[in-house]
Amino acid sequence: MNFDLNKKTLREVNQYLQNIDRKKNTRKFEILNPQGQHAICAGLKDDIDVTIKGHTGYYCAGMNQKANVTIHGNVGTGVAENMMSGKIIVKGNASQSAGATGHGGALIIEGDASSRCGISMKGIDIIVKGSVGHMSAFMAQKGNLVIMGDADADLGDSIYEAKIFVKGKVKSLGADCIEKKMDKKNIDELTKLFKKLNISADPKKFKRYGSSRNLYNFKIDNVGAY
Amino acid sequence: MCGIVGIYLKTKKYEKHLGKFLSGMLDGMATRGPDSAGFAIYTKENKNIFKYSICLNNLKETNFKKKLSKFIKKIKLTSYADHVVLETSEKPTKIIDLLKKEVPEVSLVGYGKSINIFKQTGNPKDVVKKFKLSSFSGTHGIGHTRMATESAITTQGSHPYSTSEDECLVHNGSLSNHNNVRRSLIKDGQNFNSENDTEVAAGYISNQISKGKGLETTLKNSLKDLDGFYTFIAGTKDGFALLRDEIACKPAVVAETKDYVAVASEFQAMAHLPNVNTAKIFEPKPGVVYHW
Numbered sequence: 001m002n003f004d005l006n007k008k009t010l011r012e013v014n015q016y017l018q019n020i021d022r023k024k025n026t027r028k029f030e031i032l033n034p035q036g037q038h039a040i041c042a043g044l045k046d047d048i049d050v051t052i053k054g055h056t057g058y059y060c061a062g063m064n065q066k067a068n069v070t071i072h073g074n075v076g077t078g079v080a081e082n083m084m085s086g087k088i089i090v091k092g093n094a095s096q097s098a099g100a101t102g103h104g105g106a107l108i109i110e111g112d113a114s115s116r117c118g119i120s121m122k123g124i125d126i127i128v129k130g131s132v133g134h135m136s137a138f139m140a141q142k143g144n145l146v147i148m149g150d151a152d153a154d155l156g157d158s159i160y161e162a163k164i165f166v167k168g169k170v171k172s173l174g175a176d177c178i179e180k181k182m183d184k185k186n187i188d189e190l191t192k193l194f195k196k197l198n199i200s201a202d203p204k205k206f207k208r209y210g211s212s213r214n215l216y217n218f219k220i221d222n223v224g225a226y
Numbered sequence: 227m228c229g230i231v232g233i234y235l236k237t238k239k240y241e242k243h244l245g246k247f248l249s250g251m252l253d254g255m256a257t258r259g260p261d262s263a264g265f266a267i268y269t270k271e272n273k274n275i276f277k278y279s280i281c282l283n284n285l286k287e288t289n290f291k292k293k294l295s296k297f298i299k300k301i302k303l304t305s306y307a308d309h310v311v312l313e314t315s316e317k318p319t320k321i322i323d324l325l326k327k328e329v330p331e332v333s334l335v336g337y338g339k340s341i342n343i344f345k346q347t348g349n350p351k352d353v354v355k356k357f358k359l360s361s362f363s364g365t366h367g368i369g370h371t372r373m374a375t376e377s378a379i380t381t382q383g384s385h386p387y388s389t390s391e392d393e394c395l396v397h398n399g400s401l402s403n404h405n406n407v408r409r410s411l412i413k414d415g416q417n418f419n420s421e422n423d424t425e426v427a428a429g430y431i432s433n434q435i436s437k438g439k440g441l442e443t444t445l446k447n448s449l450k451d452l453d454g455f456y457t458f459i460a461g462t463k464d465g466f467a468l469l470r471d472e473i474a475c476k477p478a479v480v481a482e483t484k485d486y487v488a489v490a491s492e493f494q495a496m497a498h499l500p501n502v503n504t505a506k507i508f509e510p511k512p513g514v515v516y517h518w
Binding site: 056092095 | 503
């Protein structure tokens with residue numbers, strides 16, 4: 001089923017996709033002429049496949065549950081923000097705050113992601129085939145951020161328990177983020193993730209980064225400072 | 227919020243459509259800035275003639291012409307909504323002084339050999355219609371849609387700000403040290419007409435350029451001297467430059483084809499441009515000066 005955003009309003013299209021009639025059994029949808037509009041496919045909650053042909057604006061596929069959304073183009077700020085489950089694939093580049101606060105599911109960006117990718121992520125898996133901008137995984141709490149290219153300055157600043165894997169170069173690490181040992185357990189985890197998401201890459205070529213746990217754990221020695 | 231746009235034509239193919247393109251871009255950014263809009267269109271330089279873009283405020287054009295004709299012999303005025311463009315061979319020093327003394331009720335929006343610059347309060351969709359922006363041709367142009375934050379919704383508070391010949395600036399963001407910078411620039415002889423932070427940034431750029439620094443060096447220096455959030459597009463008669471501060475909270479996206487380079491706060495402002503779907507689209511990196 002096709003929707004042309006030159007002919008239908010975004011609200012009509014989103015409302016249709018958010019309230020799928022299960023009896024009709026249509027599960028595949030295509031959106032044409034997105035023209036950079038904001039919040040396309042936000043709030044989907046059914047197991048459907050949506051293909052968007054073109055560039056989208058802010059918060060594309062935000063708050064997603066169960067749906068698979070593929071964007072043949074670039075996406076604006078906050079793609080898949082706060083998503084719960086499902087899979088979002090971006091064929092082009094993503095703007096800042098991709099996958100922000102995501103709780104679950106997977107976000108795959110085939111191009112580059114700009115600054116603050118995975119900011120405050122809470123369990124989502126984010127795979128970036130290109131590079132990420134500065135302050136990626138800022139305050140990231142849970143989940144995996146896998147970067148096949150390079151990471152710009154201050155990667156993982158103030159990170160909690162999310163894991164970062166980088167294949168390329170890291171310009172600099174943010175406060176309390178350190179390189180960690182890539183042991184067998186981590187390699188197995190990454191192998192499993194790649195298999196699940198159908199990604200061909202060698203987990204052994206990645207370095208792992210995470211929290212040194214000095215910033216978010218209270219130390220009794222510092223009590224005088226409060 | 228605020229929206230900024232810019233388009234630079236690499237070839238002559240679309241020169242007649244420049245106004246139409248820029249108009250569509252401002253229209254697309256109306257959601258980011260519904261309070262006022264403004265734009266600068268650059269045309270081919272006329273070596274002997276200066277163009278002065280003047281907002282008449284409440285003065286009638288006939289009265290303005292009458293007042294001016296006492297001092298200037300040949301006057302060519304073209305009217306655009308509540309603005310006029312005065313074309314004359316008289317030098318800026320004379321005209322600026324003359325306007326200040328003899329017709330203080332009008333405001334000079336900008337001047338130069340190439341620039342036409344207009345701004346007005348109201349929704350950008352209406353502003354572009356009032357000035358018939360679609361009918362303009364030119365080589366490059368920049369524009370702004372404003373959501374007022376730190377100073378009032380007035381024509382004087384609208385962008386672009388032009389503080390020197392053929393220079394202008396649009397800005398998305400806010401500067402936190404503009405009062406300090408303004409004070410030191412005033413000491414250095416720079417004039418300001420509003421309380422607006424962007425005018426300070428424009429004045430800063432003009433001041434540095436007047437000291438012989440290039441636009442690129444000037445913008446690089448601004449990373450150190452101007453504190454705040456910003457994406458700037460600075461126009462000159464040859465093209466424009468783009469800079470985002472190093473935190474880069476304020477958005478920008480660039481689309482480049484063989485015929486043009488377009489910059490906007492959001493992609494939706496460029497969705498109407500020809501061949502944009504096959505353009506090279508990228509997000510400018512923080513702290514890097516891009517120049518076309």
